[in-house]
Amino acid sequence: MSSIFVKRAVFKGLAILLCLGMTPLLLTGCGSQATSTTPVTSPTTGNSSQATTRVITDMAGRQVTIPTKINTVYCAVPTAEPMVYSLAPEKLAAWVNAPSDDVKKYLSDRAKNLPVLGGWMGEKSTANLEEIAKLAPDLIVFMTTTGVNNNPGQIADSITNQTKRPVIVMESRLADTAKVYRLMGDILGVPDRAETLASYCEKKMKEVSDVVAKIPQDKLVSVYYAEGTSGLATDPSGSDHTEVLDFVKGKNVADVQAKGGQGMTNVSMEQVLSWNPDVVLVSSNSGGVKAYNSILNDTSWGKVNAVKNKKVYLTPTLPFGWYDRPPNIMRVIGSEWLGSELYPDYVKVDLRQETKDFFSLFLGQKLTDEQVAELLKHAV
Amino acid sequence: MIKHNAVTADARPKVKARKSGLVLVILFLVLIVIFLWSFTVGRFAVPLPELLTVFFRKMFGLPATWSDTTETVLFNIRIPRIIVALIIGAALSASGAAYQGLFRNPMVSPDILGASAGAGFGAAMAILMSAGAITIQLAAFAFGIIAVMLTYLISRMIGKNNNSVLILVLTGMVVSSLFSAFISLAKYTADPNNKLPEIAYWLMGGLTSITSKNVMLMLVPFVIGIVPILLLRYKLNALAFGEEEAQALGVDTKKIRFVYIICATLLTASSVAAGGMIGWVGLVIPHLARMLVGPNLKYMLPASVLLGGAYLLLIDDISRTFFTVEIPLSILTAIVGAPFFIYLLVKGRNSWT
Amino acid sequence: MILEIKDASFGYSKRTVLRNISFKVVSGEFFCLLGPNGVGKTTLFKSILGFIDVKGGEITLDGENIRKWSKPRLAKAIGYVPQAHTPPFPYTVLDVILMGRMAHLGLFSSPSRGDVKIAEESLETLSISYLKHMIYTEISGGERQMVLIARAITQKPQLLILDEPTSNLDYGNQVRVLLQIKKLSDEGIGVVMTSHFPNHAFLCSSKVALLNKNGFEVGTTEDLITEANMRDTYGINVKIAKFVDDQGVDIRSCVPLAN
Numbered sequence: 001m002s003s004i005f006v007k008r009a010v011f012k013g014l015a016i017l018l019c020l021g022m023t024p025l026l027l028t029g030c031g032s033q034a035t036s037t038t039p040v041t042s043p044t045t046g047n048s049s050q051a052t053t054r055v056i057t058d059m060a061g062r063q064v065t066i067p068t069k070i071n072t073v074y075c076a077v078p079t080a081e082p083m084v085y086s087l088a089p090e091k092l093a094a095w096v097n098a099p100s101d102d103v104k105k106y107l108s109d110r111a112k113n114l115p116v117l118g119g120w121m122g123e124k125s126t127a128n129l130e131e132i133a134k135l136a137p138d139l140i141v142f143m144t145t146t147g148v149n150n151n152p153g154q155i156a157d158s159i160t161n162q163t164k165r166p167v168i169v170m171e172s173r174l175a176d177t178a179k180v181y182r183l184m185g186d187i188l189g190v191p192d193r194a195e196t197l198a199s200y201c202e203k204k205m206k207e208v209s210d211v212v213a214k215i216p217q218d219k220l221v222s223v224y225y226a227e228g229t230s231g232l233a234t235d236p237s238g239s240d241h242t243e244v245l246d247f248v249k250g251k252n253v254a255d256v257q258a259k260g261g262q263g264m265t266n267v268s269m270e271q272v273l274s275w276n277p278d279v280v281l282v283s284s285n286s287g288g289v290k291a292y293n294s295i296l297n298d299t300s301w302g303k304v305n306a307v308k309n310k311k312v313y314l315t316p317t318l319p320f321g322w323y324d325r326p327p328n329i330m331r332v333i334g335s336e337w338l339g340s341e342l343y344p345d346y347v348k349v350d351l352r353q354e355t356k357d358f359f360s361l362f363l364g365q366k367l368t369d370e371q372v373a374e375l376l377k378h379a380v
Numbered sequence: 381m382i383k384h385n386a387v388t389a390d391a392r393p394k395v396k397a398r399k400s401g402l403v404l405v406i407l408f409l410v411l412i413v414i415f416l417w418s419f420t421v422g423r424f425a426v427p428l429p430e431l432l433t434v435f436f437r438k439m440f441g442l443p444a445t446w447s448d449t450t451e452t453v454l455f456n457i458r459i460p461r462i463i464v465a466l467i468i469g470a471a472l473s474a475s476g477a478a479y480q481g482l483f484r485n486p487m488v489s490p491d492i493l494g495a496s497a498g499a500g501f502g503a504a505m506a507i508l509m510s511a512g513a514i515t516i517q518l519a520a521f522a523f524g525i526i527a528v529m530l531t532y533l534i535s536r537m538i539g540k541n542n543n544s545v546l547i548l549v550l551t552g553m554v555v556s557s558l559f560s561a562f563i564s565l566a567k568y569t570a571d572p573n574n575k576l577p578e579i580a581y582w583l584m585g586g587l588t589s590i591t592s593k594n595v596m597l598m599l600v601p602f603v604i605g606i607v608p609i610l611l612l613r614y615k616l617n618a619l620a621f622g623e624e625e626a627q628a629l630g631v632d633t634k635k636i637r638f639v640y641i642i643c644a645t646l647l648t649a650s651s652v653a654a655g656g657m658i659g660w661v662g663l664v665i666p667h668l669a670r671m672l673v674g675p676n677l678k679y680m681l682p683a684s685v686l687l688g689g690a691y692l693l694l695i696d697d698i699s700r701t702f703f704t705v706e707i708p709l710s711i712l713t714a715i716v717g718a719p720f721f722i723y724l725l726v727k728g729r730n731s732w733t
Numbered sequence: 734m735i736l737e738i739k740d741a742s743f744g745y746s747k748r749t750v751l752r753n754i755s756f757k758v759v760s761g762e763f764f765c766l767l768g769p770n771g772v773g774k775t776t777l778f779k780s781i782l783g784f785i786d787v788k789g790g791e792i793t794l795d796g797e798n799i800r801k802w803s804k805p806r807l808a809k810a811i812g813y814v815p816q817a818h819t820p821p822f823p824y825t826v827l828d829v830i831l832m833g834r835m836a837h838l839g840l841f842s843s844p845s846r847g848d849v850k851i852a853e854e855s856l857e858t859l860s861i862s863y864l865k866h867m868i869y870t871e872i873s874g875g876e877r878q879m880v881l882i883a884r885a886i887t888q889k890p891q892l893l894i895l896d897e898p899t900s901n902l903d904y905g906n907q908v909r910v911l912l913q914i915k916k917l918s919d920e921g922i923g924v925v926m927t928s929h930f931p932n933h934a935f936l937c938s939s940k941v942a943l944l945n946k947n948g949f950e951v952g953t954t955e956d957l958i959t960e961a962n963m964r965d966t967y968g969i970n971v972k973i974a975k976f977v978d979d980q981g982v983d984i985r986s987c988v989p990l991a992n
Contacts, residue, residue, distance in 0.1 A: 121572050228578060230513065230589045256704045264577050266706045268588050269457050271423040273449055286574050290510070300456050300591075303449040325573055484821050614843040618832055620820045624784050628815075629888070630808025630836030675822035678843045 056187060059180070060146050060153045060169035067166075070138040070188055076120045076127070076159055079172050079326040080143035082319075083180060085111065086197060086329060086362040088188045093137050096121065099319070106319035106365055120159060132163050139187070143170040143180075145240050174243045174331050178202045181329075200361060201332045204354075205247075208339045211346050212249040221342045223250040224277035224306070227286035231295050232272070233264040241324045244331050245281070248339040248347070253277045269300050279342060280306040282378075284317035285325035292378055313341055314378035319363070333358040341380060351380070400679035403672050407686040414690045414697075418462045421701045424453045461590045465696040466689040467602050468587075468655045469665075471647035473688025476662030477669065477681050478609050478644045481616045482637060483545050486670075490648040490662035493552035493641065497559035498527025499652035504566035504579050513589055516582070517597055517653045523559075524649025531555045532641065544623075545637075584708030585656030587696055598654045605646035606685070608639055613677040616640065620675070658709045660717030661692060667724050734760045734795055734810060734891035734923060736781070741790030743773065743780045749788055750776045756942060756951045758925055760891050763918040765934040766927045767958075768944030769967055774927045777944075778896055781925075782813055794892075808836030812885030814895040817877035819870055826864045826872070826880050830855055833887030855883040859913060874901030879910065892923040899933070911937050931958050931971075931987040958987060 053065050072093040075081045084092050089108060096119030104112045117135065118126035120142070140163060142156045156167045168187070170180050178198040185194020225242055227233040235241040237252040241263045245252055253275040256265045264286070282292045292314045295301045306312055315323035315334075322334035336354050339347035352372045359365040367375075420431055434446055434454060444451065475490035483492070491497065502523025506516040535551040563583070570576040615636055618626035626633050651658070669683035692709075695716065699707050736758045744750040750773040758764045768774050779785045781792060783799060792799045794810060802810075812833070833855075834848040844852075856862040861879050864872060869880060878901055885893055895914070899907040915937040918924045928934065934941045934954050941958065942951045945966040950957060963971045970990040978984050 228574075229507075229510075232588055233577075233581075254704075266581060266586070266588060267704065268423060268700050268706050270453055270700065271704060273453055273457075274424040276449075290512070294512075300452050303452045481822075486821060611841040614838070615835065615840070617824075617828070618835055620822050620824070621832075622818075622820075624779070624782070625813070625815055627784065627804055628782055628808060628811075628813035629832055630805040632804050670822070674828075675824055676828050 056168070058156075058168040059171045059176075059183070060156065062153055062156065062169060064166050064168050066168065066187065067138050072135070072137040073139050073141060073188070074117065074132065074135060074137035074165075076140050076142040076167065077144065077326065078119065078121070078320075079328050080141040080170060082328040082330055083143065083170070083184065084141060084188075087181060087184055087194060088190050089364070091188060093135055094131075096126075103319040105371075106359070106363060108364060120155065127162075129162055132165070137165055140165050140167040141170055141184075142167055143172045145173055146171050172240065172327050174205075174247055174327070174335075177205070177329055177332060197362065201329070204332055205335060207349075208248060208335050208347060212339060212343060215249060215343060215346055219343075220249060220251050221279055222253050222275070222277045223279045223281060223342070224253050224272060224275060224304075225281045225283065226291060226295060227264050227283045228266070229287050229291055229294075231280075231282060231287055231291045231301070232269060233266050233286070235259075235263040235265065239263055240327050243327060244323050244334050244338050247335055248342060250279070250338065250342050273300070273303060276305050278305050278309070279311045279313070280304065281323070281338075282312060282314045283323070283325065284315045285321055289314065289378070313380070316375055316379045318375055329362070337376075337379065351376070400673040400676070400683075404679060404682055404686070407672075407683055407690070411686050411690040411693075414693055415462065415466070418465075418693055418697050419454065419458060421697050422453065422458055423701065423704070424449075424457075426450055426454065456592070460592045460595045461587050461696065461700070462693060463595050464587055464590045464598060464654055465693045467595075467598055468651040468658065469661060469692025470685045470689040471602055471606065471651045472658065472662040472692075473665040473669070473684040474606055474609050474681060475644040475647040475651075477666040477677070477684040478616065478640050479662075480666050481619060481677060482640050482644075483549060484620055484622070486667065487663070488549075489659070490644065490651075491556065491657075491659075492549060493531045493645065494527035494555035494559060495524040495645050495648040496652050496657050497556040497563065498530075499524035499649050500583055500657055501527075501559045501562045501566070503582055503653070503656075504563050504570075507579050507582060508566055508570060508575055513591075514593055514597070517594060520653035521597075521601070521649050524652055525645060527555055527559055528552075528641070528645040528649070581708065582656050585658040585710035585713075586699070586706055586708045587655055588700075588706050590654070594654055598650050601646040601650035605643040605650070609643045609647075610681060610685075612636060612639065613681040616677050655709065658692070658713055660710075660713040660721070661688060664717045664721050664724070665691060667721070671724065671727075735793075736811075736892055736923065736925070737793045737796075738781075739790050739793065741780070741792060742788040743776045743785070744788050745776075745785065751944070751949070752789070754790075754949050756949075758892070758923050758940070760923040761918060761921055762940055763915060763924045763938045764926070764940045764942065765938035765954075766925065766942050766944065767929075767931060767934060767966065768927075772944045774944060775896065778894060778927070781894065782811065783807060805836045808888060808890075810890055811892045811894060812888040812890035814878075814881050814885045814893065814898055816896055816898075816900055817874055817881055823868045823870050826856075826861075826867050826869050827852060829869050829880055830884045830887050833884040836888060851889070852883075852887050855887045858886065858917075859883050875903070875906050878902065882910070882914070886917065886922075890922065892925065893917065895924065895926040897927050897929065899928070899930075907933075908936070931963065934958060935985045935987065954985070958985070963987065 051068055054068050055063050055065050058064055071091060073084050073088070073091045074094050075084055075096060078096045081092070081095065089111060092111065092114065094115045094117045096117065098116040099107060099112070115131065115135070117131045118128045120127055140159060142152065142159060144150060144152050146152050146169065152169045156169045160167045170184065178201045181194045181198035181201065185191045223245055225234050225245065227235070234254045234256070236254040236256050236258050237246055239258040242252055254267070256267065259265050280295065282295060292312065295312055296307060301307050315321065316337060320328050320330045322330045322337060333355060336347070336349050337351060340349050340351050355372050355375060356367050359367050420426070420428055430446055430450065434450070437444065472490055476488070479488045479490060479492055480486050499520040503516050503520040506519035511519065531548065531552045535548045538551065539547040567576060567579055570579055615631050618629045618631045619633060619636070623633055665688040666680070666684050669680050669687055673679040673683045695709060695712050699709055699712055738754050738756050741754050742749050742752045743754065754777070766774055766777070776785070780787050794802060799807070830852040831844045831848060834844050834851065837848070838844065853862070853865070856865055859879055859882060861876065861883065864876060864880065869877065878898055882898065898914070899910055902910060911933055914924055914926070935958065938954055940951065941954050942949060943957050943962055943966055947965055958973065960971055960973055963969065972988050972990055974986045974988050976984055
């Protein structure tokens with residue numbers, strides 16, 4: 001009989017301990033949020049008569065206090081870099097990864113020499129916290145999918161804790177490209193530029209999506225996205241790695257479960273033969289040219305429809321991936337590219353001209369015909 | 381002559397002679413059946429009538445009535461994969477059985493001297509350097525051998541002329557840990573977009589990218605490794621009684637140990653090089669073999685080879701057929717092997733006491 | 734077959750355990766080695782069997798230095814019966830005994846029907862045929878000892894070396910095993926045995942060696958097993974009893990005294 005009372009006492013004790021333990025957690029949780037409750041962009045008066053900071057709501061719903069004038073921006077993940085670089089190149093203060101020589105060919109001189117600080121890449125952080133502290137950027141941008149399963153707010157908060165700089169979350173989904181530009185334009189103080197870029201994206205993307213919406217079911221092309229050195233890894237429809245494919249209405253043959261994070265689900269050669277896609281996209285940043293060549297020359301791959309008809313395309317990737325890895329704003333021109341490859345009878349664009357226009361507007365690069373050919377090598 | 385308590389004398393079970401030879405024949409037949417069945421399964425559907433037609437017409441050199449793709453699937457993809465699964469299963473089991481006899485301990489597995497960890501490291505390095513599949517296999521094999529050589533040399537330095545296997549085992553543990561640490565280092569420096577998942581996937585074991593080239597590469601070390609192990613297996617029995625008794629029975633323990641370690645290392649390193657780190661085969665299969673045919677290596681080694689080959693072939697068939705994604709082999713062998721091992725321990729008749 | 738130890742010293746790399754040992758054992762002799770714990774009996778055996786090198790002097794078998802004998806050849810000549818222990822795997826008794834034939838088999842061979850016959854004969858000789866298919870790790874200590882003796886004689890050696898073969902046996906079985914070994918010795922096999930009991934020597938040996946702090950002495954049981962020697966060797970007081978049995982044979986026994 002006494003044992004029941006003992007048990008009750010133990011349970012009570014545990015419950016009290018738990019409550020005591022939870023309270024500090026709850027308090028700190030509240031504490032990490034900005035304490036201000038004023039609406040979206042209201043200036044906070046400092047000592048001088050000019051407002052030096054303001055509070056914005058980022059795309060993860062967080063209220064963040066940022067400086068009104070932002071001169072230096074550091075991107076915590078490579079996904080955000082093309083966006084910031086295209087919008088306000090002189091404000092970009094550093095790279096996450098060192099740009100390769102091929103990439104540098106399409107960057108401004110200033111951009112070629114920016115410091116490399118590492119970043120929060122996927123499963124591990126390569127960020128050099130001391131260098132970031134030295135750099136003391138006015139703003140840090142963290143860009144990812146803010147879907148149901150992610151918790152970007154948590155990651156952004158931890159970056160804030162580690163760097164003591166303001167961190168905002170931006171959405172990386174293709175559909176929100178224009179929205180992100182406009183929001184960032186306001187934040188960085190370049191609203192006109194942002195509007196130009198945003199409306200360009202909206203226009204081009206709408207042109208593609210309107211056309212592909214009209215394609216009849218039986219004319220849809222089946223596509224396999226080949227990743228990994230042997231091309232035997234892939235991502236299914238719905239993954240943020242294959243947004244462009246979904247957008248241009250390509251049928252992703254991979255009916256597998258999407259893997260979070262870096263993705264890349266492994267499949268067997270037999271499975272690919274069984275799917276027998278019409279088109280194979282080879283990921284430049286995963287298997288690269290090696291995978292592209294091995295797929296074209298392998299006897300087993302040779303039996304796949306796509307290979308038989310020479311419809312194997314290497315995703316263009318310079319200076320930033322046009323398709324994914326990382327999923328970024330270049331996917332706008334990427335959509336035009338893929339749309340015209342898969343459905344040339346429907347998506348009628350002069351890809352080379354579009355590429356020149358895009359590079360000129362977004363990257364400030366005047367491309368020669370040779371450069372365009374280089375960019376689209378193995379992709380058309 | 382020796383008299384014992386009258387009560388217990390009759391209570392003891394009467395043991396009949398085992399028909400080990402018969403069991404071996406049955407195991408061989410089971411292997412053949414699984415081998416043939418393996419051809420009928422896969423993600424690419426080849427209906428049984430078509431399969432039979434293919435074999436029939438191939439045998440008699442008749443022209444093909446099946447599609448080009450079917451031919452590729454059967455002969456370019458399935459056959460190499462089936463053969464490699466068989467070989468790796470047989471190699472790991474033989475290696476495990478040999479080491480268990482050599483170290484007088486049924487809890488020993490083929491990676492005890494560091495071959496697995498070394499091979500894993502070799503592969504990780506090759507993947508980091510963006511090498512092709514064949515180079516990865518060769519690098520893994522080379523480092524597997526290097527790791528064991530390191531173990532052997534260091535243990536000789538420590539033990540001097542001491543024949544004790546304890547020092548060998550302890551050194552093996554250290555070398556394994558060292559190479560495991562290097563693998564972690566490689567993973568840490570790897571680009572998390574590509575290289576890291578690739579290394580991780582390779583390490584988990586799988587026969588996804590097996591081609592006939594891999595088969596050729598595997599065949600040589602396999603044959604060189606397994607033939608001496610099979611030929612010398614009766615002598616290995618003596619080592620179960622200890623170094624000195626074995627010598628007194630006329631067995632040159634030093635030479636036998638040397639040959640066995642080389643052969644088992646060839647088998648283990650080449651297996652890991654081709655298929656990644658597949659565990660629970662080299663440990664569990666010899667136990668099962670012992671349960672079926674007894675500990676006498678004359679029967680137990682061939683039984684391990686047959687059982688191991690059949691087992692891994694079956695597991696690989698499951699891995700490549702029942703799900704769209706390829707489940708890494710080590711996961712399957714662990715899920716099947718670990719509970720089965722517990723069952724063996726519970727059921728097992730003095731397998732280790 | 735003649736086993737001869739010529740002025741040999743035995744020990745390990747760091748220390749010498751025995752010095753200047755000399756004795757001879759011939760086929761048909763029963764040589765019993767008596768001595769207290771730790772005096773070096775095991776070291777002596779290990780040296781004869783070739784597990785450790787002799788430090789000085791030499792050991793010869795039929796006149797040839799034992800170092801020149803290959804392991805298989807040595808195994809065909811000398812059968813070693815260690816103290817029974819438990820191996821890690823459950824071999825059958827027949828399997829264990831058959832291992833005695835290893836020295837006679839080629840490098841790649843396993844036992845033939847002929848070998849199995851020899852093994853079965855060994856079982857018969859020691860009257861333990863009922864053990865044939867039992868698991869070695871499941872029988873009693875005494876039975877295991879018998880199996881090891883059977884394994885040694887399956888080697889068809891000319892010399893048997895036994896390390897305290899009666900340690901696990903009850904009184905009755907001790908005597909029976911010793912008499913069995915005596916029979917083997919009478920049939921022509923040379924026997925070298927260690928024991929902790931002088932009465933064992935009285936029961937079977939022709940020759941005895943005493944290893945104690947005074948050194949190493951070889952002689953007959955009558956000469957060496959004396960009250961003085963027992964005091965020197967074991968540090969206890971005994972009385973050597975002499976009497977005549979029903980057949981008129983002289984019997985001696987070593988009886989420990991209470992004071």
